[in-house]
Amino acid sequence: VETVVFRLQEELERSAEGERRSEASYFAAPPEAGQEEEDEQAIRREFYDRQAAADDRSAVLAQELSQVLVSTEQVNVELDFWRDKAERMLRAQGLEEVPEDMQLALERDGSDDESADPQELTAASEDSERLAKEHDDELQACQDLETLLADLMRRSDAVMGCADEQRQLERELQGRLAAAEAEATAAAAAADREATRRSKAEVQHRQIQELRSAADEVPLSLSSSYKDVLRMRKEVDALRSRAEQTKAENSNLE
Secondary structure, eight states, X not given: OHHHHHHHHHHHHHHHHHHHXXXXXXXXXXXXXXXXXXXXXXXXXXXHHHHHHHHHHHHXXXXXXXXXXXXXXXXXXXXXXXXXXXXXXXXXXXXSSOOHHHHHHHHHHHHOTTTSOHHHHHHHHHHHHHHHHHHHHHHHHHHHHHHHHHHHHHHHHHHHHHHXXXXXXXXXXXXXXXXXXXXXXXXXXXXXXXHHHXXXXXXXXXXXXXXXXXXXXXXXXXXXXXXXXXXXXXXXXXXXXXXXXXXXXXXXXX
């Protein structure tokens, strides 16, 4: 990837240099005074054609360079991720550095493979295979732990979702309970008002009965109390009207 990027950059630089040289050669050697107009137009057309071709090539190279840079960035991110993960795993296993015996064995293998002892080579090969197997086992264990962790995270998310639903249901039930309590309080207040009105109506009814009885007991032949009788009858009629209104209100309330 770095080679491709470097090649594209070189092509861009060469294209820009070619444009600069074309412009310099054109402006450095202007046409002579006696040269025909056709030659001048041909030179200009050639210059413009070359410039347009160079611009097209530059645009294509710039696009390829941007694509390569984008793909390189993704590859670099993945490479950094796996490199960091491998370093963490090696540090967890205490393998940050190559052990001294393995380093010496590698140096001996690189310098005198032909003169090495076959038994030592076999032992080194067995140690290498054993370490590779242990490394693979550790990698598999890490993958299993990561899978288990992902499963636990999914279960935790599910439990948290259920808890949120339970809290939402609890809030809804509390709202319904508060509304029911408010309705019960309003109904109790209405019942109290209705009882008060009925009590007042009963009192007014008793007063009407008492006034009616008193009016019946008064002799109509007594001229001195005739006006009192008329007044009492008017009061009785007024109380009767009020009693009827109260009954109508009670009926509406019921």
